[in-house]
Amino acid sequence: MKIKVLDTTLRDGEQTPGVSLTPLEKLRIANKLDEIGVDYIEAGSAITSEGERESIKEVTQQGFNAEILSFSRPLTIDIDYCLDCDVEGVNLVVPTSDLHISDKLKMTREELIDLSNNAVDYCKDHGLTVELSAEDASRSDISFLKSVYQNGIECGADRICLCDTVGILTPDSSFELFSNFKDFKVPVSAHCHNDFGLAVANTLSAIKGGATTFHSTINGIGERAGNTSFEECVVSIDRLFSQFTTNIKINEIYDISKLVARSTGVYIQPNKAIVGENAFAHESGIHSDAIIKNSATYEPMTPELVGRKRKFVIGKHMGTHGLDNRLKELGLHVNKTQLQHICNDIKNLADKGKTVTDVDLQAIADNVLEINHEDRIKLDELTIVSGNKVMPTASVKIIFDGDEVLNAGVGLGPVDAAINALKSLDAFSDVDLIEYHVDAITGGTDAFIDVIIKLQKGDKVVSARGTEPDIINASVKAYVAGVNRLLRD
Structure with missing residues (x-):
């Protein structure tokens, strides 16, 4: 079964504190998203500003294969701005929890349904595709939530989306929630946040529960603790779920991860799954030895799958097999005695709290091999x-x-x-x-x-x-x- 991907890096991702993308940066990211096979691109929120609308227009004019959407509240002014940007569809976000309806909107449930229905009608009358997203769905009364969606679908909503706005779902409760909507006659999307570090797990459970689309951001960026991580979710579906596939070109995941990191200035933690610098790095001697013999021993996927390369880290935990492999990469061939000598010298240096760089390794190896390079x-x-x-x-x-x-x-x-x-x-x-x-x-x-x-x-x-x-x-x-x-x- 094909699972579709809606990327919201340019909207929800840009809401990361301190991030503000230029129109050119947005266009570059959108171009890459389309190139790697993303199905839907949420290009921004048209109501935000004139500059935001110009950025969205730049994206809609490219003729991408992906459907281009804008975020919209269920208000005519928002929808009109979306129409001005020539988007194909809207992510129409309607709060559905009593907390949001009463405390934020100051209205009743009945008024909320009327507001939602009128907005869907207006969108459809103007030729827009509508994804009706229930904000704070995970804290909404399930019967009322179904009523909002059923009304929206009768008005012409093309897709529905359940949003775990504050990240309170667990994998079990996510599966249970989405199972309630698997018999609806329109595609169901999952939009999860990472406040408890469960966004990816909850998204995968939502898919098992019946969701056919998921929302995500590159590198999991977004407000507070961020959104579902695009790369983690896509690769997990590819590697762990034999019954599901996506249209994503997985071998280009690392490229778009680096592009977004450079554009946003949001640092990728070294131990981040899939795209972190340490994701395919090995220092332990036991691990390095086994990896050289068969990479499957300590890697659940090959680094090449996601456009990466494996590396062996120089340090006190490394063994002679990994060290020998690194020395050969540097063009140095040593015997067993020399290899052990170099290994001991590295461990001595590392025990003093020093980071052992390639230059240190070269100097240690040169000393053991009595090689002297003349610096140019x-x-x-x-x-x-x-x-x-x-x-x-x-x-x-x-x-x-x-x-x-x-x-x-x-x-x-x-x-x-x-x-x-x-x-x-x-x-x-x-x-x-x-x-x-x-x-x-x-x-x-x-x-x-x-x-x-x-x-x-x-x-x-x-x-x-x-x-x-x-x-x-x-x-x-x-x-x-x-x-x-x-x-x-």
Whole structure:
């Protein structure tokens, strides 16, 4: 059975505190959502602002395969704004719990049904597809909820949606709730929130209970604790439910996850399922050994399924099999004695609380193998000018393959200026700084600063470290070390 997906990243997801997407960012996300097979895209809430309406119009003009909707209250003014945006349908949201009807709307149940019916009639008279969504359905009287839906369907509602607005359902109660509506003659949608961390589980139970569509957001973003996570729900259906499928191109899930994270600035926690940086990372020696022999031993799916790659993390828990695999990736081949020596040195470093980067591994391996690499880039001079009335400016002189190279750059701060000065040079031009982390190793204003960065060139990613009392020097040292490593590779 085909389960359809309504993505509300551009509406409910944008309601995440601190998130405000530009029209171009919305269009990029909508384009990718359509490309990967999302069935319905809720492009925004037309009543919000003129800028929001312009963003929705940009999306509706693209001729996407997905049906484009706008959020709407059961009010004529909202629906008219939706019509102005040329959307195909509306997510018509009607509060149905007594708490919302009496305390928020200050009306009776009968008045609420009249309001809902009139809104559905108005939408249908103007050629709109209607998904009638019951806000706070999970706290509504079930008989009254059915009455709202039955009235709406008689007026022409095309789909109905039960909203767990404050995330109070459990998997059992979700299944029971949705089972009450599986015999309705229109498709049933599930819209769950994650206040108790159960949105995905509740959505999956809703599908088992009879829902044929679910609402979600990329990375699970949204108000408070967020919404049902698109990627977790889609992959769970694909891997765990043999009787259900979706239209989603699963191998592109990671790409859209990163796109939304970059556009919204909402950080993806490292241990997040499917798309977190640690989702397919292994450090434990037992796990790494088994993974190399058969990935199914400790992975419920291959990383390639969702557009990812597996990685073995360097640390004190790793074993020789995972370490040997990582060394071979770096082009280093060692015997058993050398491998054990390198492994012991890594554990000693990790036991001191140090993060072991690729540069550390390279240095340890070089020492054991007595290999010395001549760095192609050496930092000769670094000068910084900064102040409260001065644009931070940096000038650098490096020795690149024996030649002196001078350059300058400006930035938002002195570290940014120094990195920008380097990035303008040919050796650094196609290198991207994808992660930057700073720790103060000791206390006081003269503390040693430990800067750990990740750099990417093409499909190659390396880590590097710089440790200095000066954060600018430490940052530049790490950056140059990482680029040298990329050039060696």
